[in-house]
Amino acid sequence: MSLRIWGAICLAVTLSGCFKVNTSQAPMATTWEMSEQQRMQAAHHWDVLARNEARGIMANQRLRSRPLYVFSPQPSTPFERGYHSLLESQLVQQGALVSTQPEGSVIINPMVQVVTHSDRGSIRPPPGALTFLAAGVAWAFQPLNHWSEPALALIPGAALLDVFGGNITKVGNTEVIITTRASEFDTLLYSSSNIYYINDGDSNHYESRSGLRVSSQW
Template sequence: MSWKPWVLLCGLPLLSGCFGVNTSQAPLATTYPATTQQRMQAAYHWEVLAQHEAKAIMADRRLDRRALYIKPPETETAFSRGFRSLLTSELVKQGATVRTSDLGAATVTFDVQVVAHQDRQPIRPPQGALTALAAGIAVATIPFNHWREPALALIPAAGLVDLFSGSWTSESDEEVIITVQADEYQTLLYSSSNLYYINPGDSGQYGRAPAASTERGQLKVSSQW
């Protein structure tokens, strides 16, 4: 047997040590662990957020027994009007002293940022969605073989949809970041931020999203000839 192949095989590990094996010209793309995010699409959801923030403010030791003043936002929207009223009601309901001026009170403010994604990658369906769909299709084929009425085949699949559809919703390319803060004497005493999906048609209720890029098929207008 020739000794040359053995020399080559033994030399490969030594040769590979001269180069970086686990290297890349740029960072490799990876994903985050699967998480969930709620969709805000009803005035009731504003009330839920107001209840949450009021409870958190009342529980904060730095705001304990302090009078509060909820400052109107600089830009008024449907959300800002509704949320300010709801937050005021919830704070009063939970025993807070809410004043109509900032004299001798900690000032509560809230800010809303609308985020519009222009090039989002596909998002995986809810966990179990494909399994339930596949099971519904498989079960729905049984009546065609054993039942005389084909319309009855829709019953199993419809039952699965009724069972799981309440917890399913689609993702959106538009989101809002809602931040509630309280400060006094130029000192921040409380800060809380929450993120939600919103329906694209509802963005005007929170403030307009950034304009879409002109690179995505929109005509760029110029006054120069």
């Protein structure tokens, strides 16, 4: 290597030392750790939520022996009507004293917010998805040159789909935040929030025209 090249390298290293390293004029974007979020797409899922919330309410010492009134907004959405009756039923099954009148009762008030994303960018597949896809392609082409019955290669792939197919779902653009609160005399005694993906076409189950809508589009 010539002296001229060495001199250029030394000059570049010297100049770089005059500046701070690992700096940026704006925060650099990074990703979150891998997490999971369930998709709510059946009335049975509403019942599962109601059962979990009823257990949480009854586990609260301040609510266990108090009369509870489940508030139902008017007008109400299909989810609000369904969740109201399901939560009442689950509370009764858990041994709660459920009142039909709000006077003298702790008010159970479900709240719903629909969140619609319009520009989420690219979302990478879960770890191992690309490897699994590549292995599947390789497996599918292997029998073409070595097996007398290439169609038999479809059997292992079909078996894998049967086993794991129920775990596969897409990341949608619509989510719902469901909060169940218990309050008395302007005091919050219980609050539990859950976030779910929902199908884009199901947003009308959760969102009324006069209700609050939260969007990521500003």
